[in-house]
Amino acid sequence: METEKAFYERLEGKGVSRRDFMKFCTFLTATMGLSSSFVPKVAEVFAAPAQRPPVIYLHFGECTGCTEALIRSMYPWIDELVLEILDIEYHETIMAAAGQQAEEQLQNAVNKYKGKFICVVEGAIATKFDGAYGKIGGRTFLEIAKDVIPHAAGVICNGSCSSFGNIPAAKPNPGGYKGVGEVMGIKTVNIAGCPPNGINFVGTVVNYLLLGKLPALDNLGRPVWAYGKTIHDQCPRRAHFENEEFVEQFGSEEAAMGYCLYKVGCRGPETYNNCPVAKFNDGTSWPIEAGAPCIGCSEPAFWDKFTPFYEEL
Amino acid sequence: MGAQFQHDHIVHFYHLHALDWVDVVSALAADPKKTAALADNVSNAPWGGTVYFKNVQQRLKTFVDSGQLGPFSNAYWGHSAYKLPPEANLMAAAHYIEALRLQAKAARMHAIFGGKNPHPQSLVVGGVTCVRDLRPDRIAEFLYITKETQDFITNVYIPDLLAVASFYKDWGAIGGTSNFLAWGEFPESDQEPESLYMPRGVIMKRNLGGVKMADQARVAEDVTRGWYEKGPARHPYEGETKPLQENPKYRPGDGQYTWFKAPRYDGEPCEVGPLTRVLVAYARGHKDIKPIVDNVLKTLDVDANALFSTLGRTAARGIEAVAIGQRMQGWVMELVANLKAGDTQTYEPYEMPNSGMGVGLNDVPRGSLGHWVQIEDKKIKNYQYVVPSTWNLGPRDANGKMGPVEESLIGTPVADPKKPLEVLRTVHSFDPCIACGVHVIDPDSNEVYKIKAL
Numbered sequence: 229m230e231t232e233k234a235f236y237e238r239l240e241g242k243g244v245s246r247r248d249f250m251k252f253c254t255f256l257t258a259t260m261g262l263s264s265s266f267v268p269k270v271a272e273v274f275a276a277p278a279q280r281p282p283v284i285y286l287h288f289g290e291c292t293g294c295t296e297a298l299i300r301s302m303y304p305w306i307d308e309l310v311l312e313i314l315d316i317e318y319h320e321t322i323m324a325a326a327g328q329q330a331e332e333q334l335q336n337a338v339n340k341y342k343g344k345f346i347c348v349v350e351g352a353i354a355t356k357f358d359g360a361y362g363k364i365g366g367r368t369f370l371e372i373a374k375d376v377i378p379h380a381a382g383v384i385c386n387g388s389c390s391s392f393g394n395i396p397a398a399k400p401n402p403g404g405y406k407g408v409g410e411v412m413g414i415k416t417v418n419i420a421g422c423p424p425n426g427i428n429f430v431g432t433v434v435n436y437l438l439l440g441k442l443p444a445l446d447n448l449g450r451p452v453w454a455y456g457k458t459i460h461d462q463c464p465r466r467a468h469f470e471n472e473e474f475v476e477q478f479g480s481e482e483a484a485m486g487y488c489l490y491k492v493g494c495r496g497p498e499t500y501n502n503c504p505v506a507k508f509n510d511g512t513s514w515p516i517e518a519g520a521p522c523i524g525c526s527e528p529a530f531w532d533k534f535t536p537f538y539e540e541l
Numbered sequence: 542m543g544a545q546f547q548h549d550h551i552v553h554f555y556h557l558h559a560l561d562w563v564d565v566v567s568a569l570a571a572d573p574k575k576t577a578a579l580a581d582n583v584s585n586a587p588w589g590g591t592v593y594f595k596n597v598q599q600r601l602k603t604f605v606d607s608g609q610l611g612p613f614s615n616a617y618w619g620h621s622a623y624k625l626p627p628e629a630n631l632m633a634a635a636h637y638i639e640a641l642r643l644q645a646k647a648a649r650m651h652a653i654f655g656g657k658n659p660h661p662q663s664l665v666v667g668g669v670t671c672v673r674d675l676r677p678d679r680i681a682e683f684l685y686i687t688k689e690t691q692d693f694i695t696n697v698y699i700p701d702l703l704a705v706a707s708f709y710k711d712w713g714a715i716g717g718t719s720n721f722l723a724w725g726e727f728p729e730s731d732q733e734p735e736s737l738y739m740p741r742g743v744i745m746k747r748n749l750g751g752v753k754m755a756d757q758a759r760v761a762e763d764v765t766r767g768w769y770e771k772g773p774a775r776h777p778y779e780g781e782t783k784p785l786q787e788n789p790k791y792r793p794g795d796g797q798y799t800w801f802k803a804p805r806y807d808g809e810p811c812e813v814g815p816l817t818r819v820l821v822a823y824a825r826g827h828k829d830i831k832p833i834v835d836n837v838l839k840t841l842d843v844d845a846n847a848l849f850s851t852l853g854r855t856a857a858r859g860i861e862a863v864a865i866g867q868r869m870q871g872w873v874m875e876l877v878a879n880l881k882a883g884d885t886q887t888y889e890p891y892e893m894p895n896s897g898m899g900v901g902l903n904d905v906p907r908g909s910l911g912h913w914v915q916i917e918d919k920k921i922k923n924y925q926y927v928v929p930s931t932w933n934l935g936p937r938d939a940n941g942k943m944g945p946v947e948e949s950l951i952g953t954p955v956a957d958p959k960k961p962l963e964v965l966r967t968v969h970s971f972d973p974c975i976a977c978g979v980h981v982i983d984p985d986s987n988e989v990y991k992i993k994a995l
Contacts, residue, residue, distance in 0.1 A: 297659055299645065317609075322556070324560045325614060325616045329617070360787070422660065479886065483670065483672050483888075509649045509652035512649045513657065515656035515663070518670060518674060519673055538665065
């Protein structure tokens, strides 16, 4: 095991001061709602894991937007997640292996880390016609899920497709797509969102590394630290709602004044997520800040339930 | 949109394509001092020096020594088709990591006016919702990020591209196709397509001199070889999407073998994407694109025929990243001029018609994208889109004509059929997005091998 001192020296070699590192740990613990006494422990977890926790990341019916969101991570950077924090044994977008070698790698990883790996799933699973509407290398998503998932220590669904079915499962759903938990009859940790904020995924993984268990979940499998409150309850425009000051048309004077978007279809009151406080892309913005009503992307079946968008419910 | 091009092309080159040319494991054998000298010679990267490369190498070594190779497991390392010396591999590996961080920053441009990236949310029918972000501080933030990204493109991406390409010049004669279709992008006035910065056009049989204006009425989609109910080739306005109600069988010989339809222009398959856009611009004597293309050809000491290739496709991506990125600052300053003149309009109210038809033609980083809609009773009656990967990866048609990727793979030399690295190079050079064209089989998976085995 690397000593703490050696670790900080290595960090500094990479241009990260001890102060920067502690700042990052504080940010993560604060984001996760942990008390500051956990800070040294976060640092220990990242300092020198004897073995990086193995992750098998499966892609099913999806658009890869959740992976894209994850690689925008800045605390930690994605190269740190891949090289120093996690052991991402299989991930179709970022892995170098292809074709038969990629398939082989999946089997090797499952065998090597049986019962010990975290299975992350992005995408829904086709179930109609024996799962025929979704295949990789000739095998259906359904077959792959049944092969891999029972051997995992835990399953994290990254995004609304794997969590709830989402857009692949939207009407008329020709492939019979469903979320992973429903198909496999298991409980999964659901990092909901289309795509979810990378912070919500990273924070959940840190919880696992830190406490050796998954965080508290709501009745839809979403971590409470991230999905415990509605957008509406945390919205900086909430006062305008109370004062009945509404935007009724985009580009209007009211829009320029930042009034409440409820009447142009905001689903903030029905939607549980931390967007107003975590924001996206290193805190740059979030939809309502950009004048766009929340479309409720972290709620099950939002595509069918909340459309037509831009109209008051 | 410009920010999207800057971002996507960097991610494609470094993270989705580079490992087809760069052997990361070989980087462990590099001499950091020689690597620093090489980098000083070919690159203007802001990072470098012996200590820097030593640290990167140590980081890779620690990673490899851990025995947990993660996403680098079971790849084609040591394959005879890798040609870079260890020092060039180490330089490229270092920039692979830098690019990972840079792309996260570059994505902030979208978040400033779109709320988040990916899937920005401020675009609505009639305009954009981000009226409150048209502030000097937001615009300045955007300008500085686009500048930082452009510095990376000109000082790191392009030098790396040229350095890597100089070892793979034989790829200037492999992986080409015949026909090219660009809808074009970046209107600079209300005159469209005339004012498009990346022009609209179609080139048949590699005849650059015969470049013509493209017309959406000439598009049709053929479903002969796709897993859809049989029917004639149809224009997208009349298009149908009726997937087979069964477990579809893979019959590449003479039957159906894909979820892709086969889009055709005047009955011909067409390549879309950066190479197409650059060829159309080059053929039209584009004032910014032509000199960059000529300069790249001169630097690599190859002629214009080399553009019709895997190497040409990968080079074209860098060429247009330079041109579009340079143009972006001007577009932002136009916005500033509008604000100065008091023009803050971001939205045009509209009334949904009872019935109507509409088409939207764009060029996105991966290529030509068309949307066709029919409206009846104020609702969508039919909606069809033909996305870039459908053009490029679509199958054969009723006349047996191959799609562009199939055509491009013919004649590819493969040193070891069990490890078809060479096939990956060409397929990846198209920047395939299978998810956009309905799931077939992942491009990083078995399908590549099967295409090769045909």
